[in-house]
Amino acid sequence: MINIVLFGKPGAGKGTQAEFLKEKYNLVHLSTGDIFRHNIKNGTELGKTAKAIIDRGDLVPDEITTNMLKDAVDQNPNANGFLFDGYPRTIAQAEALDQILADKNSSNTATIALEADDEILVQRLLERGKTSGRADDQDEEKIRNRYQEYNEKTAPLIDYYTAQGKFHAVNGIGSIAEITERLSNVIDNL
Numbered sequence: 001m002i003n004i005v006l007f008g009k010p011g012a013g014k015g016t017q018a019e020f021l022k023e024k025y026n027l028v029h030l031s032t033g034d035i036f037r038h039n040i041k042n043g044t045e046l047g048k049t050a051k052a053i054i055d056r057g058d059l060v061p062d063e064i065t066t067n068m069l070k071d072a073v074d075q076n077p078n079a080n081g082f083l084f085d086g087y088p089r090t091i092a093q094a095e096a097l098d099q100i101l102a103d104k105n106s107s108n109t110a111t112i113a114l115e116a117d118d119e120i121l122v123q124r125l126l127e128r129g130k131t132s133g134r135a136d137d138q139d140e141e142k143i144r145n146r147y148q149e150y151n152e153k154t155a156p157l158i159d160y161y162t163a164q165g166k167f168h169a170v171n172g173i174g175s176i177a178e179i180t181e182r183l184s185n186v187i188d189n190l
Protein backbone atom coordinates (compact mmCIF):
# COMPACT_ATOMS: atom_id res chain seq x y z
CA MET A 1 0.00 0.00 0.00
CA ILE A 2 1.31 3.46 -0.81
CA ASN A 3 -0.10 6.41 1.09
CA ILE A 4 0.84 9.95 0.20
CA VAL A 5 0.08 13.15 2.09
CA LEU A 6 -0.04 16.08 -0.30
CA PHE A 7 0.96 19.09 1.74
CA GLY A 8 0.97 22.82 1.10
CA LYS A 9 -0.56 26.18 1.88
CA PRO A 10 -4.05 27.10 0.71
CA GLY A 11 -3.98 27.54 -3.05
CA ALA A 12 -0.72 25.62 -3.54
CA GLY A 13 -2.37 23.35 -6.10
CA LYS A 14 -2.94 20.19 -4.06
CA GLY A 15 -6.39 19.48 -5.52
CA THR A 16 -5.23 20.04 -9.10
CA GLN A 17 -2.25 17.73 -8.73
CA ALA A 18 -4.25 15.13 -6.84
CA GLU A 19 -6.49 14.66 -9.91
CA PHE A 20 -3.45 13.54 -11.94
CA LEU A 21 -1.65 11.58 -9.24
CA LYS A 22 -4.68 9.52 -8.22
CA GLU A 23 -4.99 8.20 -11.80
CA LYS A 24 -1.29 7.64 -12.29
CA TYR A 25 -0.76 5.71 -9.04
CA ASN A 26 -4.27 4.24 -8.61
CA LEU A 27 -4.87 5.95 -5.27
CA VAL A 28 -8.10 6.93 -3.53
CA HIS A 29 -8.08 10.74 -3.29
CA LEU A 30 -9.45 12.05 0.01
CA SER A 31 -9.77 15.83 0.24
CA THR A 32 -11.20 17.00 3.55
CA GLY A 33 -12.06 20.37 1.96
CA ASP A 34 -14.06 18.59 -0.77
CA ILE A 35 -15.83 16.36 1.78
CA PHE A 36 -16.78 19.41 3.87
CA ARG A 37 -18.07 21.24 0.79
CA HIS A 38 -20.08 18.17 -0.24
CA ASN A 39 -21.69 18.09 3.23
CA ILE A 40 -22.40 21.83 3.11
CA LYS A 41 -24.03 21.48 -0.32
CA ASN A 42 -26.21 18.62 0.92
CA GLY A 43 -27.18 20.40 4.13
CA THR A 44 -26.02 17.61 6.46
CA GLU A 45 -25.51 18.21 10.19
CA LEU A 46 -21.77 18.08 9.62
CA GLY A 47 -22.12 20.63 6.83
CA LYS A 48 -24.14 22.97 9.06
CA THR A 49 -21.52 22.79 11.80
CA ALA A 50 -18.61 23.30 9.43
CA LYS A 51 -19.96 26.07 7.20
CA ALA A 52 -19.52 29.08 9.45
CA ILE A 53 -16.07 27.91 10.53
CA ILE A 54 -14.88 27.38 6.96
CA ASP A 55 -16.37 30.66 5.74
CA ARG A 56 -14.32 32.49 8.38
CA GLY A 57 -11.17 30.74 7.20
CA ASP A 58 -10.69 28.92 10.51
CA LEU A 59 -9.84 25.25 10.83
CA VAL A 60 -12.65 22.88 11.72
CA PRO A 61 -11.99 21.24 15.14
CA ASP A 62 -9.74 18.17 15.02
CA GLU A 63 -12.28 15.72 16.41
CA ILE A 64 -14.89 16.52 13.76
CA THR A 65 -12.37 16.46 10.93
CA THR A 66 -10.65 13.27 12.05
CA ASN A 67 -13.93 11.36 12.50
CA MET A 68 -14.94 12.41 9.02
CA LEU A 69 -11.58 11.37 7.54
CA LYS A 70 -11.63 8.04 9.35
CA ASP A 71 -15.10 7.29 7.92
CA ALA A 72 -13.83 8.09 4.44
CA VAL A 73 -10.87 5.73 4.88
CA ASP A 74 -13.17 3.01 6.21
CA GLN A 75 -15.42 3.38 3.18
CA ASN A 76 -12.53 2.25 0.96
CA PRO A 77 -11.42 -1.07 2.46
CA ASN A 78 -9.91 -2.29 -0.81
CA ALA A 79 -7.91 0.80 -1.66
CA ASN A 80 -4.53 0.28 -3.22
CA GLY A 81 -3.45 3.37 -1.31
CA PHE A 82 -4.62 6.85 -0.36
CA LEU A 83 -3.76 10.34 -1.46
CA PHE A 84 -4.54 12.69 1.44
CA ASP A 85 -5.20 16.29 0.44
CA GLY A 86 -5.86 18.92 3.11
CA TYR A 87 -5.39 16.42 5.92
CA PRO A 88 -3.58 16.44 8.27
CA ARG A 89 -3.50 20.14 9.08
CA THR A 90 -2.51 19.94 12.77
CA ILE A 91 -0.13 17.80 14.82
CA ALA A 92 -3.11 16.08 16.49
CA GLN A 93 -4.44 15.17 13.03
CA ALA A 94 -1.03 13.86 11.94
CA GLU A 95 -0.92 11.63 15.01
CA ALA A 96 -4.47 10.46 14.32
CA LEU A 97 -3.59 9.65 10.71
CA ASP A 98 -0.59 7.58 11.79
CA GLN A 99 -2.93 5.63 14.06
CA ILE A 100 -5.67 5.21 11.42
CA LEU A 101 -3.10 3.79 8.99
CA ALA A 102 -1.42 1.64 11.65
CA ASP A 103 -4.83 0.09 12.38
CA LYS A 104 -4.87 -0.99 8.73
CA ASN A 105 -1.34 -2.42 9.12
CA SER A 106 -0.14 0.38 6.92
CA SER A 107 1.63 3.73 7.24
CA ASN A 108 2.18 7.08 5.60
CA THR A 109 4.72 6.48 2.84
CA ALA A 110 5.63 10.13 2.29
CA THR A 111 4.47 13.70 2.77
CA ILE A 112 5.13 15.84 -0.27
CA ALA A 113 4.83 19.62 -0.07
CA LEU A 114 4.04 21.96 -2.92
CA GLU A 115 5.96 25.13 -2.17
CA ALA A 116 5.03 28.63 -3.29
CA ASP A 117 5.23 32.17 -2.08
CA ASP A 118 2.37 33.55 0.05
CA GLU A 119 1.78 36.58 -2.15
CA ILE A 120 1.46 34.48 -5.31
CA LEU A 121 -0.95 32.16 -3.51
CA VAL A 122 -3.18 34.94 -2.18
CA GLN A 123 -3.52 36.27 -5.73
CA ARG A 124 -4.33 32.75 -7.02
CA LEU A 125 -7.05 32.30 -4.41
CA LEU A 126 -8.63 35.67 -5.19
CA GLU A 127 -8.65 34.68 -8.88
CA ARG A 128 -10.21 31.30 -8.00
CA GLY A 129 -12.80 33.09 -5.87
CA LYS A 130 -14.17 34.88 -8.93
CA THR A 131 -15.39 31.57 -10.37
CA SER A 132 -15.32 28.90 -7.65
CA GLY A 133 -18.26 30.23 -5.65
CA ARG A 134 -16.22 29.56 -2.50
CA ALA A 135 -16.94 32.24 0.11
CA ASP A 136 -13.57 31.57 1.73
CA ASP A 137 -11.79 32.56 -1.52
CA GLN A 138 -13.56 35.87 -2.04
CA ASP A 139 -12.36 38.02 0.80
CA GLU A 140 -8.70 38.88 1.30
CA GLU A 141 -9.10 39.06 5.07
CA LYS A 142 -10.47 35.50 5.21
CA ILE A 143 -7.69 34.31 2.96
CA ARG A 144 -5.09 35.96 5.24
CA ASN A 145 -6.76 34.22 8.19
CA ARG A 146 -6.27 30.86 6.45
CA TYR A 147 -2.54 31.64 6.10
CA GLN A 148 -2.38 32.52 9.77
CA GLU A 149 -4.03 29.20 10.63
CA TYR A 150 -1.53 27.48 8.34
CA ASN A 151 1.46 29.20 9.95
CA GLU A 152 0.32 28.50 13.51
CA LYS A 153 -1.15 25.02 13.23
CA THR A 154 -0.08 23.37 9.99
CA ALA A 155 3.53 24.51 9.46
CA PRO A 156 4.71 22.52 12.54
CA LEU A 157 3.94 19.36 10.53
CA ILE A 158 7.04 20.02 8.46
CA ASP A 159 9.19 19.22 11.51
CA TYR A 160 6.91 16.32 12.48
CA TYR A 161 7.39 14.59 9.12
CA THR A 162 11.04 15.61 8.77
CA ALA A 163 11.73 13.87 12.09
CA GLN A 164 10.12 10.73 10.62
CA GLY A 165 12.29 11.07 7.49
CA LYS A 166 9.14 11.42 5.39
CA PHE A 167 9.12 15.06 4.31
CA HIS A 168 9.78 15.97 0.68
CA ALA A 169 9.21 19.32 -1.02
CA VAL A 170 8.85 20.33 -4.64
CA ASN A 171 8.63 23.73 -6.29
CA GLY A 172 4.92 24.47 -6.81
CA ILE A 173 5.51 27.18 -9.40
CA GLY A 174 5.40 26.11 -13.03
CA SER A 175 2.97 24.47 -15.44
CA ILE A 176 0.56 21.84 -14.11
CA ALA A 177 2.39 19.16 -16.12
CA GLU A 178 5.81 20.24 -14.85
CA ILE A 179 4.64 20.05 -11.26
CA THR A 180 3.04 16.62 -11.79
CA GLU A 181 6.42 15.53 -13.15
CA ARG A 182 8.26 16.84 -10.06
CA LEU A 183 5.82 15.06 -7.73
CA SER A 184 6.07 11.85 -9.76
CA ASN A 185 9.86 11.95 -9.50
CA VAL A 186 9.58 11.98 -5.72
CA ILE A 187 6.99 9.16 -5.66
CA ASP A 188 8.92 6.99 -8.12
CA ASN A 189 12.02 7.24 -5.95
CA LEU A 190 10.37 6.38 -2.62
Ligand SMILES: Nc1ncnc2c1ncn2[C@@H]1O[C@H](COP(=O)(O)OP(=O)(O)O)[C@@H](O)[C@H]1O
Pocket residue numbers: 009010011032033034036053054055057058059060061062065085086087088089090093136146
Ligand atom coordinates in the same frame (compact mmCIF):
# COMPACT_ATOMS: atom_id res chain seq x y z
N1 LIG B 1 -7.79 18.86 7.93
C1 LIG B 1 -8.58 19.91 8.19
N2 LIG B 1 -8.71 20.36 9.47
C2 LIG B 1 -9.49 21.41 9.76
N3 LIG B 1 -10.18 22.10 8.84
C3 LIG B 1 -10.11 21.68 7.56
C4 LIG B 1 -9.31 20.56 7.18
N4 LIG B 1 -9.43 20.39 5.82
C5 LIG B 1 -10.25 21.36 5.39
N5 LIG B 1 -10.66 22.15 6.43
C6 LIG B 1 -11.55 23.33 6.33
O1 LIG B 1 -11.98 23.49 4.98
C7 LIG B 1 -11.44 24.69 4.40
C8 LIG B 1 -11.12 24.46 2.93
O2 LIG B 1 -10.19 23.42 2.80
P1 LIG B 1 -9.44 23.18 1.39
O3 LIG B 1 -10.40 23.01 0.30
O4 LIG B 1 -8.43 22.10 1.60
O5 LIG B 1 -8.79 24.58 1.16
P2 LIG B 1 -7.51 25.30 0.71
O6 LIG B 1 -7.74 25.70 -0.68
O7 LIG B 1 -7.55 26.44 1.67
O8 LIG B 1 -6.33 24.41 0.90
C9 LIG B 1 -10.25 25.05 5.29
O9 LIG B 1 -9.94 26.43 5.25
C10 LIG B 1 -10.79 24.60 6.67
O10 LIG B 1 -11.71 25.52 7.21
